[in-house]
Amino acid sequence: xxxxxxxxxxxxxxxxxxxxxxxxxxxxxxxxxxxxxxxxxxxxxxxxxxxxxxxxxxxxxxxxxxxxxxxxxxxxxxxxxxxxxxxxxxxxxxxxxxxxxxxxxxxxxxxxxxxxxxxxxxxxxxxxxxxxxxxxxxxxxxxxxxxxxxxxxxxxxxxxxxxxxxxxxxxxxxxxxxxxxxxxxxxxxxxxxxxxxxxxxxxxxxxxxxxxxxxxxxxxxxxxxxxxxxxxxxxxxxxxxxxxxxxxxxxxxxxxxx
Numbered sequence: 001x002x003x004x005x006x007x008x009x010x011x012x013x014x015x016x017x018x019x020x021x022x023x024x025x026x027x028x029x030x031x032x033x034x035x036x037x038x039x040x041x042x043x044x045x046x047x048x049x050x051x052x053x054x055x056x057x058x059x060x061x062x063x064x065x066x067x068x069x070x071x072x073x074x075x076x077x078x079x080x081x082x083x084x085x086x087x088x089x090x091x092x093x094x095x096x097x098x099x100x101x102x103x104x105x106x107x108x109x110x111x112x113x114x115x116x117x118x119x120x121x122x123x124x125x126x127x128x129x130x131x132x133x134x135x136x137x138x139x140x141x142x143x144x145x146x147x148x149x150x151x152x153x154x155x156x157x158x159x160x161x162x163x164x165x166x167x168x169x170x171x172x173x174x175x176x177x178x179x180x181x182x183x184x185x186x187x188x189x190x191x192x193x194x195x196x197x198x199x200x201x202x203x204x205x206x207x208x209x210x211x212x213x214x215x216x217x218x219x220x221x222x223x224x225x226x227x228x229x230x231x232x233x234x235x236x237x238x239x240x241x242x243x244x245x246x247x248x249x250x251x252x253x254x255x256x257x258x
Contacts, residue, residue: 031094070103115187
């Protein structure tokens, strides 16, 4: 397993020193059968933003990668991602469970996608994926691939052990993490801007009724009711009214509605 550490002093944000910024690369979307092949995380430390990368040189190194990553972030309460509540976090937890790794992960998850998603159209963006937000903010990458291509490159790397392929994958994942603090600051400012109107946000009537149903059946959602979209709220209300009182099932609906 390859571990790389970088220190970029140009990314200093004093109010986010205790946040772990992270991103994963996997062999696919199936948490049961696909594996995590790379994790990068960054944190503010001393005079810079330190990024640490774990790269699995073989599929057998997933457990070692997960243990080292989990041990590193044991003393942090908050981690931050882009669309990680729907993908990265459940993938990590499932793979840790299958590998019988019992280490604590941060309890609070700041998902920047969910902070920006309600406003992206009113901000003038056509899409709300990570690279669209980066382009909107004037962030220019050296990396030229996407997550899907990294899977193909990794499979080729397993066959050839070509270091150039590994460097391409690691650069992609590195820049995914490197840019998160800038996006985090932007997302916080967007949510503080009272002049912006949420696109397709939950209605007042939906909000009150959904809160009533959640309290009635003692249910908990992974996000606050006011952060939900009209579409997600409608689906959750409909499912509860049709007899579903399982928080896990309802949270899957919320995740899949973003």
